[in-house]
Amino acid sequence: MSIEDRLGAARARAAAERKRQGLPELAEAALGVIGGSGLYEIEGLRDVVEVRPVTPYGRPSDALVVGSLGATRVAFLPRHGRGHRLTPSEVPYRANIYALRLLGVGSVVAVSACGSMREEIRPRDVVVPDQFIDRTKDRPATLYGAGVVVHVAFADPFCPVLSARLADEAERVFAASDAALAGTPAARRVHRGGTYLTMEGPQFSTRAESHLYRSWGVSVIGMTGLPEAKLAREAELCYGMLAYATDYDCWRAAEEAVTVAQVVANLGANIASAKEILRGLTATGVPARDHCGCASALAGAVQTDPSAVDWDRVRELALLLGGELPLD
Numbered sequence: 216m217s218i219e220d221r222l223g224a225a226r227a228r229a230a231a232e233r234k235r236q237g238l239p240e241l242a243e244a245a246l247g248v249i250g251g252s253g254l255y256e257i258e259g260l261r262d263v264v265e266v267r268p269v270t271p272y273g274r275p276s277d278a279l280v281v282g283s284l285g286a287t288r289v290a291f292l293p294r295h296g297r298g299h300r301l302t303p304s305e306v307p308y309r310a311n312i313y314a315l316r317l318l319g320v321g322s323v324v325a326v327s328a329c330g331s332m333r334e335e336i337r338p339r340d341v342v343v344p345d346q347f348i349d350r351t352k353d354r355p356a357t358l359y360g361a362g363v364v365v366h367v368a369f370a371d372p373f374c375p376v377l378s379a380r381l382a383d384e385a386e387r388v389f390a391a392s393d394a395a396l397a398g399t400p401a402a403r404r405v406h407r408g409g410t411y412l413t414m415e416g417p418q419f420s421t422r423a424e425s426h427l428y429r430s431w432g433v434s435v436i437g438m439t440g441l442p443e444a445k446l447a448r449e450a451e452l453c454y455g456m457l458a459y460a461t462d463y464d465c466w467r468a469a470e471e472a473v474t475v476a477q478v479v480a481n482l483g484a485n486i487a488s489a490k491e492i493l494r495g496l497t498a499t500g501v502p503a504r505d506h507c508g509c510a511s512a513l514a515g516a517v518q519t520d521p522s523a524v525d526w527d528r529v530r531e532l533a534l535l536l537g538g539e540l541p542l543d
């Protein structure tokens with residue numbers, strides 16, 4: 216099956232399931248945005264609908280807001296819920312990814328507030344990571360199981376095409392906003408590539424852990440990138456991240472103590488820049504998905520023999536598995 220046919224079949228399965236759930240036609244989106252700490256809404260969306268889809272994994276973090284931004288239909292989901300009600304361990308990652316897939320989303324941009332683990336990644340800089348280290352321990356990390364075993368490749372956990380586009384947009388935004396600061400330490404920088412370590416939280420790391428992670432080459436530390444990116448891969452979605460540094464993690468013996476006010480100010484500046492980058496990304500539409508491989512992540516990844524598969528489970532997950540395990 217060609218990639219175009221595969222993408223078309225996936226869109227058709229999503230449309231059928233939306234219809235079955237009685238969701239409005241306006242609920243279809245191409246781009247999903249998962250907002251992290253501080254990012255609970257996007258201004259300027261047109262033709263907006265708010266939907267609460269049902270998933271096999273329960274309810275998503277909140278209602279999804281679908282609207283047009285530039286040339287793109289966008290589905291926005293605040294990861295921690297509006298009002299920031301959910302801890303990183305409580306976020307229903309599986310329901311969130313399934314819901315985005317149900318709305319027809321092919322590409323997901325995750326926005327994440329992080330601690331910097333490197334001197335050169337300064338607060339307010341953005342990292343577009345290309346690797347993960349998983350230090351979570353209390354989160355369901357697969358969409359499958361219970362009768363269908365799936366092993367997807369995850370050596371390169373981020374979509375290279377979407378990530379490159381995000382970094383390009385970030386550089387454009389920073390070049391414009393920080394033009395007067397160019398060449399000075401105050402000018403914000405975009406870091407292409409880097410390793411994002413996901414810790415369980417909700418507490419921040421100890422100093423010993425922080426030094427250990429630095430010795431592993433970690434760039435930024437956060438609490439939500441995983442299992443989100445694993446599930447996006449399992450749902451055959453392109454996944455890219457804007458990881459914003461709000462502060463240096465506790466490894467750095469600061470000359471002066473970091474104040475909460477500074478961290479909050481950095482968070483606010485980061486959210487403003489994330490919105491600008493999203494406006495740039497959506498002005499011309501999301502990158503094509505036919506060359507990166509994300510949309511065929513499940514090809515050959517189902518390990519369970521068809522004679523041993525739990526077909527009730529396949530029926531329940533037909534939106535995701537229909538391309539690999541057809542029901543008719």
Ligand SMILES: [Zn+2]
Pocket residue numbers: 374375376377452453454504507508509510
């Ligand atoms: Zn991709």
